[in-house]
Amino acid sequence: MGANDRNMILPRIRQLDEGAVNRIAAGEVVERPASAVKELVENALDARATRVTVDIADGGRTLIRVTDDGHGIDPDDLPMALSRHATSKIDGSDLLNIHSFGFRGEALPSLGAVGRLTITSRAQGSDGAATIHVSGGRIDAPRPAALRQGTVVELRDLFHATPARLKFLKSERSETMAVTDVIRRLAMAEPGVAFALRDISDGGERILFRADAAADMTGRMAAILGRAFTDNAMSIDAERDGFRLTGLAGLPTYSKGNSVSQYLFVNGRPVRDKMLTGALRGAYVDVLARDRHAVAALFVTCDPELVDCNVHPAKTEVRFRDAGIVRGLIVSGLRHALAGAGHRSATTTAEATLGAMRPGRPTAPVYQMDRPSQQARAASYSAQMPGFSEAPSARMEDSVAPDDAATSAPLGAARAQLHENWIIAQTETGIVIVDQHAAHERLVYEQLKAQMRDRGVVAQALLIPDVVEVGPMADLLLSLDLSRLGLSLEPFGPGTVAVRETPAILGNVSAEVLIRDILDELEESDGADPLSLQSRLDAILSRMACHGSVRSGRRMSAPEMNALLREMETTPNSGQCNHGRPTYVELRLSDIERLFGRT
Structure with missing residues (x-):
């Protein structure tokens, strides 16, 4: 062993401070403005809001504001809401029996660690509202505020505390589209809630998305995906071994060139799951070309203990206790509906x-089939x-x-x-x-x-x-x-x-x-x-x-x-x-x- 090796100072293990921990956690929870919008809107839905309004500026970089009419937060609980792993949605005794969108208690402290976060809320039955501000992990004391009901969460200058993350964001248009997609999916999951998304960049106001409360899922799908989809969709309702599949699935001739119009939900939670999308593709394999994709909005519901939604902090991935049952349900349910469509x-x-x-x-033909030459057809x-002989190109059947x-x-x-x-x-x-x-x-x-x-x-x-x-x-x-x-x-x-x-x-x-x-x-x-x-x-x-x-x-x-x-x-x-x-x-x-x- 050399002298340099003997004199080497070993690195010591140390405890990271709370601010560093929150910034690290924010890297998983908040990847882009759309991630922040998702977390804040899910909190509003967990608060039983009936109306949610989201305002963004510059694709969500400089401002994200979520306003709801939910039950609000008690003034005494506001500091605790900004503490890591603090939540009102579970008591920690059972991480499988989840009935809410959020449950990890990571979103608010993560947002406060990478941006300038202000929460103003008035709890039901409270005499007044209170507000609290956090910037770069530093929390100010709560103070009285004016608010009639619900909660307003305002996030400014996202990633100002971690400026390197800004380099990984896409264009303003791309980030705005990602935010819109998040709102669309959550609006599908909650048809009884009214949603509005506005772009207030440069002092103006432009409505990006709006969906009034609907009486049922079909009405909400018509408002979001268009009447053409609901008019050309099959109603799905099938059950197997404790799992139920409902929703709407488009006819094969109402298909798309990509899979962006496929919306999947598990117990009301929008998810992006390879197994579920694979099952959807498998159900249509017999009626669609390989370069075409079905349009569908499918809802899988089951006992929460049959599915684990605590796979990733973003909660967009799930793991089923028996994935084979779910896959079989989707394939058989859709194929039964396709057969019924005749x-x-x-x-x-x-x-x-x-x-x-x-x-x-003039327009491009809807569908084009290869047509062989006249000589090849005759042969x-x-x-x-x-004994067949080539006939005229057009003929009425007398x-x-x-x-x-x-x-x-x-x-x-x-x-x-x-x-x-x-x-x-x-x-x-x-x-x-x-x-x-x-x-x-x-x-x-x-x-x-x-x-x-x-x-x-x-x-x-x-x-x-x-x-x-x-x-x-x-x-x-x-x-x-x-x-x-x-x-x-x-x-x-x-x-x-x-x-x-x-x-x-x-x-x-x-x-x-x-x-x-x-x-x-x-x-x-x-x-x-x-x-x-x-x-x-x-x-x-x-x-x-x-x-x-x-x-x-x-x-x-x-x-x-x-x-x-x-x-x-x-x-x-x-x-x-x-x-x-x-x-x-x-x-x-x-x-x-x-x-x-x-x-």
Whole structure:
């Protein structure tokens, strides 16, 4: 051992002062202005406020003020409210039986450690109000104040005591959007409370968000997410083993390009939980494309002892005692609702269609399907229908006769087929335009799933087995046991398989093309979230369904078109194809009349 090592002075362990402890704790509790707003508004809700008003300036950097009409704080308790781990919401004997938003007693002292905090409050039944101020952890003595009821908490110059944190904040616009999102989520959790968020930067006043007290959850969702969501959402109510799932979930055709419109709550608390969002994604995997996301507001309620919300100081993460039950409840509850929605499709597709049809206002198409060349279509139709010859691009179905009974059906009576792909049906209140390929693809897919679930997909043997080279994917393909899907494969040398049977429902189909489509599906899902075996089999069935569907460009007779409409009306999920696109658009007579300026 060298002389320097022998003479080294060991660092001593010392107790940090209260101010340093609070600043360290604030790093977890208060990450940005939105975190402060969340903590203060949750305190107002725990005080049983019926009206909460939030004022911010400069995205919350220079001012956050939360005003409520709750039960207030007793003047003698104000100094204690600024002490670390002091709270009126629990007694500390049971950290699982939590019935309030807050319970850790960290928010107020943390805010006082990193900003200039003033609390003015008048307790119910008190003769007067009191105020207390803390800046950088230094607490002033309480003094009398004027306030009619409730509490006003004012936080100025956030992070003035820890200026390095200011460098990590985003732009004023980004911070304002984050604050707005917090208020939106808390407003969803408490529909009976009125909320207002105002930006008072530069001495002005701009309303960023407002929601009056609503009688029920649907009314609050309509006010926050819009009437379009509630009009195109399914009501969810399911129970399992002590857990209940309620809320609204959008139709697959009412989806978004990102997941920002997914709102999840556990016992009324807004949370961001990977397990819950994964379950939501899994419930829609059969009806949405991979780049689309469901719109939903879902509420999980249970005995507080079945869930731990004390995982992180921010309280946005939870841990369930049995996560499998909750995941299964979400998946089964949503899939049951999707099946119950039947052929229902989003009304917004009609609105977008009308927008695209109005002259002088060109817009991108709502949905676009790849359309092969005329030569490729002709070759495909010849294989599908021997003796087929290419028809004109648009044709009326002369054999369609008026059918008053059929027009009263949800999807009406077929009246024409245009461009050998679009079925025009007449209803009592308007018309329906059906994408015949997309619709039949969903019908075949649902039939395949039903067969596999009941007895396995019926197979037909090939007279001569097809030998297909698949390369290194051969082992994976053979390991999936596709015989349940009506597809019999055997190894046939390195990287090669022999196809002996194909699903009977697909008719005459190229085994090689089918296998290559299945390989494409397996490769596409390889980089995504891990799929269960059943999910992979369903994805393969979806690919197979495309091969057995009525192709775009195939001429259909009147009975065929009407049969397709009737089957859509009785088939679950038929409002959208396997990729989440709508299978039909409904236009009411009033919509059509508007196009021609008749209203």
